[in-house]
Amino acid sequence: MTPLNYKHLHYFWVVAQEGSITRAADRLGVAVQTISGQLSLLEKQLGKALFNSQGRGLVLSEAGRVAQGYADQIFQLGEALTEAVESSGSASTLRLRAGISDGIPKLLAYRLLSTVTSMPTDVRLICDEGEFETLLADLALHRLDVVLTDRPAPASANLKVFSTPLGEFATGLFAIPALAERYRDNFPACLEGAPLLLPTRHNALRGRIDRWLESTNILPKIVGEFEDSALLTTFGRGGLGIFPAPLALAEQVAHQLEAVPLGAMSGVSELIYAISNERRIRHPAVEVLCAAAPQGVLEPRV
Structure with a gap:
């Protein structure tokens, strides 16, 4: 399958936001013909019409609404990447974005996450609290590096994550x-x-x-x-x-x-799990977190 052309996708995304090829062309500073041509190429690659005509404007087709949902995630994530890199500070500082399920004890979350502070590299913890499903969605979108929760991730072909038990x-x-x-x-x-x-x-x-x-x-x-x-x-x-x-x-x-x-x-x-994305190269702080419990560092049983 031919890889997706993200420039074509970006043009589609802006047209979907503006509701008009003309307004999208003004916003992007390109010719109307350029956007029309690249939208046609995107639709040809996807095999679906992304817009339907309505009066003098355009409305999204069913396929277009699906594509817009993915485009929102892709380009919002790109904006987040730019902001994260710009604010990353010192090259020696490692950022760990952790999601903490609202049901697990916060003292326990502190004890578990404090294991990464002993790393030779300076670690900056960025913690977010929320419901289990919301945190998993943020993990899938790479807005989080790890989620601490009271249950393993559900089995799903669409959810490429790995659950590590941290202790009982x-x-x-x-x-x-x-x-x-x-x-x-x-x-x-x-x-x-x-x-x-x-x-x-x-x-x-x-x-x-x-x-x-x-x-x-x-x-x-x-x-x-x-x-x-x-x-x-x-x-x-x-x-x-x-x-x-x-x-x-x-x-x-x-x-x-x-x-x-x-x-x-x-x-x-109380059973605690660390859920992280399945990657060949995992976040070093997540590796430390997951390795600590089996070695007895956390003394999980009384």
């Missing part, structure tokens, strides 16, 4: 001291009717907690459900209820959230 972190329940004093004795039976803060059912950890509660025949009072783990722990720090957190981070939870562990939930763990 045993999870317990925590509460501020005043609340812990009321529910500390006879764990986990003390949780009957206790106020509990949980992630929503979109979070993989929620299913494990629900199964544990069912196995212990305990019925707490669920007073809050949160998509964002940071919001969950903020309400926990405020004393609204008991909340889950990795036991490996008990010291950090005590220091930052002023909460103490009540007990472990047997068999309940």
Whole structure:
């Protein structure tokens, strides 16, 4: 198949934005005939008409709407590339653009990503938080180098990514001291009717907690459900209820959230994955991140 001519595609993209070959020619500073000729070549290569006539103007055909969607991504990514190169600063600084799924604990994300700061090269972390599907889309468009999440990427012929397990972190329940004093004795039976803060059912950890509660025949009072783990722990720090957190981070939870562990939930763990693009040459900071967990650097189990 003949490689796509991106100059032809760019002319098409501008015409689609302007809705007129004449306006596109004025914007690009070229002759109308030049744009018409190159649009014809693009349509011939694709085997589809990209525009339909409507009155004195043009409207996108169904094929044209599909092409415009891809062109938007291609040229927006090109603009992002230019901006990234211009703002890259020192050649010795390595940028790691990490997406953090909103469901995973932020203290855990910090602990995982901090492993790359020990690299000999200066590393600049650029972190973005969002929903799982949105972050995967940004990864596919190379807006991110890696995504930290609680599940592997779904199998898809169109999604060329690689999932690396970073660790399995045993999870317990925590509460501020005043609340812990009321529910500390006879764990986990003390949780009957206790106020509990949980992630929503979109979070993989929620299913494990629900199964544990069912196995212990305990019925707490669920007073809050949160998509964002940071919001969950903020309400926990405020004393609204008991909340889950990795036991490996008990010291950090005590220091930052002023909460103490009540007990472990047997068999309940937080699973963390790093998802990156499949490339023969991977980002060096992603390599360090993925190599750290198997070597025990993160001490994933308690």
